[in-house]
Amino acid sequence: xxxxxxxxxxxxxxxxxxxxxxxxxxxxxxxxxxxxxxxxxxxxxxxxxxxxxxxxxxxxxxxxxxxxxxxxxxxxxxxxxxxxxxxxxxxxxxxxxxxxxxxxxxxxxxxxxxxxxxxxxxxxxxxxxxxxxxxxxxxxxxxxxxxxxxxxxxxxxxxxxxxx
Amino acid sequence: xxxxxxxxxxxxxxxxxxxxxxxxxxxxxxxxxxxxxxxxxxxxxxxxxxxxxxxxxxxxxxxxxxxxxxxxxxxxxxxxxxxxxxxxxxxxxxxxxxxxxxxxxxxxxxxxxxxxxxxxxxxxxxxxxxxxxxxxxxxxxxxxxxxxxxxxxxxxxx
Numbered sequence: 001x002x003x004x005x006x007x008x009x010x011x012x013x014x015x016x017x018x019x020x021x022x023x024x025x026x027x028x029x030x031x032x033x034x035x036x037x038x039x040x041x042x043x044x045x046x047x048x049x050x051x052x053x054x055x056x057x058x059x060x061x062x063x064x065x066x067x068x069x070x071x072x073x074x075x076x077x078x079x080x081x082x083x084x085x086x087x088x089x090x091x092x093x094x095x096x097x098x099x100x101x102x103x104x105x106x107x108x109x110x111x112x113x114x115x116x117x118x119x120x121x122x123x124x125x126x127x128x129x130x131x132x133x134x135x136x137x138x139x140x141x142x143x144x145x146x147x148x149x150x151x152x153x154x155x156x157x158x159x160x161x162x163x164x
Numbered sequence: 165x166x167x168x169x170x171x172x173x174x175x176x177x178x179x180x181x182x183x184x185x186x187x188x189x190x191x192x193x194x195x196x197x198x199x200x201x202x203x204x205x206x207x208x209x210x211x212x213x214x215x216x217x218x219x220x221x222x223x224x225x226x227x228x229x230x231x232x233x234x235x236x237x238x239x240x241x242x243x244x245x246x247x248x249x250x251x252x253x254x255x256x257x258x259x260x261x262x263x264x265x266x267x268x269x270x271x272x273x274x275x276x277x278x279x280x281x282x283x284x285x286x287x288x289x290x291x292x293x294x295x296x297x298x299x300x301x302x303x304x305x306x307x308x309x310x311x312x313x314x315x316x317x318x319x320x321x322x
Binding site: 002003006007010011014015018019022028032035036039040043044048066098099102104106124125126127144145146147148149152153155156159160 | 181182183184185209210212213216217219220221222223224227229230231233234235237238273280
């Protein structure tokens with residue numbers, strides 16, 4: 001498999017790879033490092049990727065391992081769960097707060113009905129346009145708008161509850 | 165007056181945002197308006213929501229970073245392969261040279277065995293030596309970049 005074929009197989013999933021890594025690391029920099037590490041591992045084991053029955057599951061499994069290793073590397077003394085909430089930046093309390101907010105918003109999105117979750121992730125997180133979401137989900141523009149609207153209102157209500 | 169206009173803009177944009185009607189440009193404007201300190205308290209929940217969502221947005225530079233990583237890995241692998249090819253070719257050239265030197269040396273040190281060295285006549289030895297020298301010349305002249313197969317298309321039949 002050459003570089004172009006590898007990109008065609010892996011790159012369409014880079015957003016999902018990032019979100020999975022973010023779920024484990026709760027830190028954007030760590031998540032990006034983990035995805036880059038995963039891409040390197042996948043490249044070095046291209047034969048495994050090619051022969052995998054489910055390449056996407058294979059890719060995500062590699063990302064998960066890379067994310068866990070990233071946490072271990074950054075925080076070698078503490079356990080994985082603790083590591084996710086510890087800071088390596090100059091201001092630990094700020095970093096800790098940021099990680100908590102990441103976890104919080106991801107938990108809110110995870111609680112949404114699946115179709116709303118899919119649409120808000122694609123539009124507000126991955127940055128897809130409506131046409132792309134239509135193609136990916138099979139929903140029409142009107143449906144997508146309704147799902148997006150409901151998801152946004154639900155998320156807003158969570159934040160109203162927590163900030164009052 | 166400006167402040168009231170801003171508030172009107174924010175409310176109007178927020179309503180459209182929650183209805184899924186805003187464009188990307190309008191969403192960017194909305195974020196800018198909400199970021200201004202004078203609206204901090206009034207739109208606390210909205211600011212918190214936008215800030216939190218922006219924390220999980222996929223970074224724009226990530227795609228390029230990953231493409232660059234793949235290109236770099238590909239280049240590195242090609243370089244390694246090239247170094248290996250060069251090493252194999254050089255080793256082959258050295259091995260062939262040694263073989264030819266052995267044949268010539270044996271011939272020189274045993275001049276009385278002129279007609280029965282490895283069961284060959286002097287003419288046969290000369291022919292094989294020339295083939296070996298030709299092989300060395302080919303190995304050394306083959307372009308490293310094009311990765312040609314330098315396996316000889318004849319066999320030594322000593």
